[in-house]
Amino acid sequence: MPSTHGQLVAGVDSSTQSCKVLVCDAETGEVVREGRASHPDGTEVDPGAWWTAYEEATVGGLLDGVSAISVGGQQHGMVTLDAADEVVRPALLWNDTRSAQDATDLIDEFGGAERWANDVGVVPVASFTVTKLRWLRRSEPDNLGRTRTCVLPHDWLTGRILKQGSGFERWTTDRGDASGTGYWSAGSGDYLPDVLDLAVGRPLDLPHVLGPTEAAGRTDSGLVVAPGTGDNMGAALGLGLRPGDAVISLGTSGTAFARHDAAISDASGAVASFADATGGFLPLLATLNAARVLTAGASMLGVDLAELDHLALAAEPGAGGLTLLPYLDGERTPNLPEATGSLHGLTRANATPENLARAIVEGMLTNLAEALDALRGQGVRVERVLLIGGASASRAVRALAADLFEAEVHVPASGEYVALGAARQAAATLVGSDQPDWDVRTDAVLEPNADAAGSVGELRGRYADLRTQLHGIQGK
Numbered sequence: 285m286p287s288t289h290g291q292l293v294a295g296v297d298s299s300t301q302s303c304k305v306l307v308c309d310a311e312t313g314e315v316v317r318e319g320r321a322s323h324p325d326g327t328e329v330d331p332g333a334w335w336t337a338y339e340e341a342t343v344g345g346l347l348d349g350v351s352a353i354s355v356g357g358q359q360h361g362m363v364t365l366d367a368a369d370e371v372v373r374p375a376l377l378w379n380d381t382r383s384a385q386d387a388t389d390l391i392d393e394f395g396g397a398e399r400w401a402n403d404v405g406v407v408p409v410a411s412f413t414v415t416k417l418r419w420l421r422r423s424e425p426d427n428l429g430r431t432r433t434c435v436l437p438h439d440w441l442t443g444r445i446l447k448q449g450s451g452f453e454r455w456t457t458d459r460g461d462a463s464g465t466g467y468w469s470a471g472s473g474d475y476l477p478d479v480l481d482l483a484v485g486r487p488l489d490l491p492h493v494l495g496p497t498e499a500a501g502r503t504d505s506g507l508v509v510a511p512g513t514g515d516n517m518g519a520a521l522g523l524g525l526r527p528g529d530a531v532i533s534l535g536t537s538g539t540a541f542a543r544h545d546a547a548i549s550d551a552s553g554a555v556a557s558f559a560d561a562t563g564g565f566l567p568l569l570a571t572l573n574a575a576r577v578l579t580a581g582a583s584m585l586g587v588d589l590a591e592l593d594h595l596a597l598a599a600e601p602g603a604g605g606l607t608l609l610p611y612l613d614g615e616r617t618p619n620l621p622e623a624t625g626s627l628h629g630l631t632r633a634n635a636t637p638e639n640l641a642r643a644i645v646e647g648m649l650t651n652l653a654e655a656l657d658a659l660r661g662q663g664v665r666v667e668r669v670l671l672i673g674g675a676s677a678s679r680a681v682r683a684l685a686a687d688l689f690e691a692e693v694h695v696p697a698s699g700e701y702v703a704l705g706a707a708r709q710a711a712a713t714l715v716g717s718d719q720p721d722w723d724v725r726t727d728a729v730l731e732p733n734a735d736a737a738g739s740v741g742e743l744r745g746r747y748a749d750l751r752t753q754l755h756g757i758q759g760k
């Protein structure tokens with residue numbers, strides 16, 4: 285492998301809540317500098333805010349001496365551009381559910397969920413870009429009329445970095461992020477013009493899909509800009525996943541995913557057949573509700589996150605029979621865009637802050653335990669779970685995760701794995717080689733407790749029964 289000795293690379297995680305930038309030693313992956321800035325709240329955002337946050341995160345010479353950079357970004361967001369590459373309207377994000385009806389319409393018009401799963405690899409839900417484009421056609425035809433190009437958040441930020449000077453040649457994306465659009469198939473490796481036409485009614489310019497280490501361009505100052513990828517694909521790169529590893533990420537979204545050797549086809553729509561950023565596959569299930577269930581719970585109890593942990597750990601497993609269905613922002617998997625959260629089983633005896641805190645953590649994690657089961661149901665081998673994302677820092681999450689996931693859980697040393705994965709891709713792109721061998725340190729290894737099987741089984745059963753009763757969705 286060509287030497288990267290003494291060189292620096294940068295990785296960006298432009299995620300839902302913030303922009304994080306790591307500057308790393310290209311040879312070892314050691315983080316030498318970092319910056320971050322917040323994104324505005326809301327499910328539609330002017331892409332200019334991502335650029336402002338990027339500039340804020342890199343202020344003060346953070347990128348000085350950096351040879352290559354790569355952007356990992358929140359998936360699926362619809363960024364519409366006019367003939368002058370100006371943004372037509374604020375981007376609709378992955379967690380915006382206004383296109384739920386469009387998803388249903390597209391499933392019917394294409395001939396059903398099975399055909400979507402087989403031909404495209406995903407069954408539309410409101411998160412996917414294709415449904416957002418259909419919504420634009422239905423609700424804002426003038427804006428669709430002005431739209432020439434549709435790109436994703438990481439594509440836009442990558443292009444924006446190159447547009448600082450004369451380095452921009454064309455809009456680009458990568459396999460990983462393209463696979464979350466609903467009009468590019470991980471199975472065939474191609475855009476699907478017929479599907480796009482079904483949604484939009486006319487062709488659009490789409491970003492060119494780069495190879496895993498094919499540069500998007502070079503800035504005037506000589507900075508190599510790598511292809512970038514979706515944030516979950518970035519995390520997979522940063523963690524250096526091995527066979528038998530599944531990742532649970534507890535960020536704004538909750539995701540469960542693993543590297544796989546082939547595309548999958550899940551007509552239930554739960555597991556999406558995404559591509560990874562190395563030329564492989566990344567079956568993934570996403571929920572709308574994860575870390576922010578804990579922040580909402582803490583604010584409801586009038587405590588901070590540390591106290592929420594303290595309370596939850598002071599309660600008995602099962603929270604005295606209190607059950608939370610954590611669909612606070614609606615839900616994507618199961619597909620319940622209009623749902624709200626439900627707290628069930630309240631009695632005078634169990635009405636304590638401790639039980640409420642416990643039910644909040646248990647409900648959020650049970651949603652992800654069901655996600656892991658769905659992944660297993662697609663033939664994905666899960667020998668250990670790597671737990672990442674902001675809420676992986678929670679003491680209560682760490683105490684409950686291995687029992688609920690029925691697997692050994694490794695918590696990698698606190699780090700920004702999306703940004704780290706992007707930096708790793710930048711290092712590989714710099715020298716046109718395979719991903720460098722960077723060490724991932726482990727913060728904690730959590731073993732499932734055999735004695736907890738009974739209480740976990742009771743909780744899982746109670747949660748599934750409640751979901752079936754309130755939402756009609758069968759499950760474990």
Ligand SMILES: Nc1ncnc2c1ncn2[C@@H]1O[C@H](COP(=O)(O)OP(=O)(O)O)[C@@H](O)[C@H]1O
Nearest residue numbers: 299300301302535536575589673674675677678
């Ligand atoms: N100790 C903690 N306990 C619970 N949640 C936490 C903790 N630390 C951070 N978080 C939550 O993690 C979330 C941010 O995680 P992150 O993975 O960066 O999200 P995203 O990538 O979606 O922007 C925030 O909602 C924050 O409140």
Ligand SMILES: O=C(CO)[C@@H](O)[C@H](O)COP(=O)(O)O
Nearest residue numbers: 299300358359378535536537
């Ligand atoms: O929609 C998905 C995956 O399909 C989400 O995982 C987004 O990619 C946002 O991620 P975070 O900002 O929560 O990390």
